[in-house]
Amino acid sequence: MAVSYKDLGLVNTKELFKKAYDGKYAIPAYNFNNMEQMQAIVQACVETNSPVILQVSAGARKYANGTLLRYMAQGAVEYAKELNKGKGIPIVLHLDHGDTFEQCKDCIDFGFSSVMIDGSHHSYEENIALTKKVVEYAHAHGVTVEGELGVLAGVEDEVSSEHSTYTKPEEVEDFVKRTGVDSLAISIGTSHGATKFKPAQCTRNADGVLIPPPLRFDILAEIEKKIPGFPIVLHGSSSVPVDKVKMINQYGGKMEDAVGIPEEQLRKAAASAVCKINIDSDGRLAMTAAIREVFTKTPGEFDPRKYLGPARDALKELYKLKNENVLGSANKA
Ligand code: G3H
Ligand code: 13P
Ligand code: ZN
Numbered sequence: 392m393a394v395s396y397k398d399l400g401l402v403n404t405k406e407l408f409k410k411a412y413d414g415k416y417a418i419p420a421y422n423f424n425n426m427e428q429m430q431a432i433v434q435a436c437v438e439t440n441s442p443v444i445l446q447v448s449a450g451a452r453k454y455a456n457g458t459l460l461r462y463m464a465q466g467a468v469e470y471a472k473e474l475n476k477g478k479g480i481p482i483v484l485h486l487d488h489g490d491t492f493e494q495c496k497d498c499i500d501f502g503f504s505s506v507m508i509d510g511s512h513h514s515y516e517e518n519i520a521l522t523k524k525v526v527e528y529a530h531a532h533g534v535t536v537e538g539e540l541g542v543l544a545g546v547e548d549e550v551s552s553e554h555s556t557y558t559k560p561e562e563v564e565d566f567v568k569r570t571g572v573d574s575l576a577i578s579i580g581t582s583h584g585a586t587k588f589k590p591a592q593c594t595r596n597a598d599g600v601l602i603p604p605p606l607r608f609d610i611l612a613e614i615e616k617k618i619p620g621f622p623i624v625l626h627g628s629s630s631v632p633v634d635k636v637k638m639i640n641q642y643g644g645k646m647e648d649a650v651g652i653p654e655e656q657l658r659k660a661a662a663s664a665v666c667k668i669n670i671d672s673d674g675r676l677a678m679t680a681a682i683r684e685v686f687t688k689t690p691g692e693f694d695p696r697k698y699l700g701p702a703r704d705a706l707k708e709l710y711k712l713k714n715e716n717v718l719g720s721a722n723k724a
Contacts, residue, residue, distance in 0.1 A: 393500040393501075394500070394501060394502040395502065395532065395533070396484065396502045396503060396504035396533075396534065397533065398502075399464075399465045399468065399484075399502050400465070400468035400469075400479075400482075401464070401465075401468060401482055401483060401484050401502070401503075401504040402481045402482065402483055402504060403483065403504040403505055403533060403534055403535040403573075404418070404444070404483055404485075404504075404505050404535040404537075404573060404574060404622075404667070405535055405573065406481075407442050407444075407481060407483065407666075408573070408574060408622035408666040408667070410723065411622070411666040411667075411720070411723070412620065412622055412664065412666050414719075414723065415661070415662040415663075415719070416661050416662070416718060416719030416720050416723060417625075417660070417661035417665050417666055417667060417668045417718045417719065417720065418441075418442055418443070418444055418483075418666060418667050418668075418718070418720055419436070419441065419443055419444065419668060419670065419710065419713060419714055419718050419720055420443075420444035420446050420485065420487075420624075420667050420668065420669045420670070421443065421444070421445065421446060421670055421671070421674065421710060422446045422447070422448060422451065422487060422669075422670075422671040422674070423445055423446070423447070423451065423460070423463075424450075424451040424454050424455050424460075425455060426463065427678075427699050427700075427702060427703040427706070428674065428678075428703075428706065429445070429463050429464070429467055430470070430703055430707075431674075431703045431704075431706035431707040431710065432445060432467075432706075432710060433467050433470050433471050433474065433480075433482075434474065434707045435706075435707045435708075435709075435710035435711045435714065436471070436480055436710070436714065436724070437471050437474040437475045437480055438474075438707075438711055439711050439714040439715055439720070439721040439722070440480065440721060440722045440723070440724045441480065441714040441718075441720040441721050441722070441723060441724055442480055442481040442482075442483075442720060442723060442724050443480065443481070443482055443483070443720075444482075444483040444485050444505070444667060445464050445467060445482060445483065445484050445485065446485050446486075446487040446669065446671075447460050447461075447464075447484070447485070447486060447487060447498075447503075448487040448488055449487075449488065449489075449490070449494070451487075457497075457498075457501070458501075461484070461501055461502055461503070464482070464484040464502075465502070467482055468482055480724040481724060483504050483505050484502065484503045484504050484505070485503065485504070485505040485506065485507065485537075486498040486503050486505070486506040486507055487507055487669070488507055488509045489506050489507050489508050489509060489525070490508075490509055492508075492521065492524050492525055492528070495508055495525045495528070495529065495536075496525075496528055499528065499529055499532050499534045500532075503534065504533075504534055504535070505534060505535045505536070505537065506525065506529060506534060506535075506536055506537070507536070507537040507538075507539070507576070508521060508522050508525040508536060508537075508538060508539075509538075509539050509576075510522050510538065510539065511539040511540065511541060511542050511543075511576075511578075512542065515562065515566075518538070518539075518540070518566075519566060519569050519570055522536070522538045522566075522570040522572060523569065523570045523571065526538075526570055526571040526572055527571075530571065535573040535574070536571075536572050536573050536574075537572065537573065537574045537575070537576055537624055537667070538566065538567075538570055538572035538574075538575055538576070539575070539576040539577075539578075539624075539626075540558045540559070540562055540563060540566050540575060540576075540577060540578075541556060541557050541558030541559065541577055541578030541579075542556040542578055543556075543578050543581060543582045543583060543626055543627050544556055544578070544580075544582040544587075556578055557578050557579060557580070557607060557610055558577040558578045558579065558610060558614065560610060560613035560614045560616075560617050561617075563575060563577075563614050563617050563618050564617045564618055567618055567621060573622070574621075574622040574623070574624050574666065574667060575618075575621065575622070575623055575624065576623075576624040576625070576626050577610075577611070577614060577623055577624070577625070579606050579607040579608070579610045579611050579625075580604065580605070580606040580607050580652075581606065581625055581626060581627035581628055581652055582627040583626065583627045583671075583672070584627075584629075584672055585629065585631050585636075585646065585649040585651065585672045585675075585676060586648055586649050586650060587603065587627065587629075587631070587650055587651055587652065588601070588603040588604065588650050589648075590648050592604055593650060600633055601648065601650040602653075603650050603651075603652070603653070605656060606652065606656050606660065608659070608660075608663075611623070611660070611663060611664070611665070612663075614664070615663065615664045620664075621664065622664065622666035622667065623663075623664045623665045623666060623667075624665070624666070624667040624668075624669070625657075625660055625665050625667070625668050625669065626669045627652075627669065628652055628657055628660075628668045628669055628670055629651045629652065629670050629671065629672035629673040629676075630651040630652055630653060630654050630657065630673060630717075631649050631650055631651030631652075631672065631673065631676065632651075632673065632676065632677075632709075635673070635676040635677055635679075635680045636649045636676065638680035638683070638684065639676065639679055639680045639683055642680070642683035642684050642686070642687040643683060643686075643687060644679065644680075644683055649676075651672070651673070654716065654717050657717050657718070658716075658717055658719070661717065661718050661719050662719070668717075668718055670710075670713060673709060673713075674706050674709065674710070677702070677705040677706050677708075677709040678702035678703075678705060678706055679702075680705065681698070681701040681702040681704070681705040682698045682699075682701070682702050684701070685697060685698040685701055686698065
């Protein structure tokens, strides 16, 4: 039997994005695959009094089981209330990178309050047709939809205007009008994972740290002009903190040439039309660094709580700092 997100205490993105747009901040969209990640996200957002988008990818559904993750998100609503003297915080349950109508429908029928349909790898017209179909079904259930135009670079791809994987500003108005989407993910130089740029694309500062090329704020500004007031989404927005990478390498890991999006650029984006910022890799780095430290310092440890606990605490601290200093979502719940 179908379940509505409204009965689970979840909210869609409509009101949150309106407030974020007007207030010049962005809502954090953090991925979760397990209990510790969910706990850390909720604790961080309650402690900073921030709204949050809990994201579930297809990979997460496969790893943890979609049913369990949905019940965990439902539990997150109650958990937030318990932590916050009965008040709670606005929580969205969002499908990250949905790729078929059926997958989006499944999630909508199962209580998700928001879905992404990522048709960015299809032709423009196919992307429109697929996105429109999802929007029609989602809106009939009060669920909001994120579409995508432009392709985020993989590590292998050369992101350059010659190859034009950036979002084309001249397409956005038509896409938004014809699909009816509620928000649009764009490509302006971010990408997924911990190695977002090749060293050859970067310069190095005096400490040898790789400095990536800046995001294409000129494209973002053109997009804003074409669809004023419309919420924009940035995927691939981990900053890949140098201290976390250093810690991972210090405790036996091997991460070379990891480089992310500088925080000041994300702050600038959050103050613009960007209303949702997706972060996953930074959380993975924080957890991995904490777990490696435990294993290196106490090799005899075998109680999962003794390494997953510190990993959860590290994740919480990282996300609190993101909300306060990068996204600007603290005290906006
Ligand atoms: O966009 C990708 C997110 O980081 C989710 O990653 O597909 O490995 O769960 P995943
Ligand atoms: P990162 O890999 O930069 O954290 O991006 C996550 C993301 O975009 C999830 O959809
Ligand atoms: Zn993404």
